[in-house]
Amino acid sequence: MGCKIIFSPQAIADLESAVRFIAGENPEAAVRVGNSLIERVAILENFPLVGSVYPKCPGVRKLVSRPYLIFYRFREMENAVDILRYWHGSRGEPEL
Secondary structure, rough: OEEEEOOHHHHHHHHHHHHHHHHOHHHHHHHHHHHHHHHHHHHHHHHOOOOEEEEOOOEEEEEEEEEEEEEEEEEEOOOOOEEEEEEEEHHHOOOO
């Protein structure tokens, strides 16, 4: 059985913000991007270590879904992945 994926409140807020921003210009693209970002983390159910290590924060990894970065933490003992942030790559470094 795969890992449980848990979205943090901040990750949900990041996703909502991105979708709202895109929807201002193109509602159809906003739906596509939002769905793509949600679907991208599905790989973590079976491959929780696929993302690269994020050296600025111990225990955090990042998964790329251009132009977004998805920051997450794998909790091996609980067989869970916490999605911490969705972050647009042009915005610099996130607070984690």
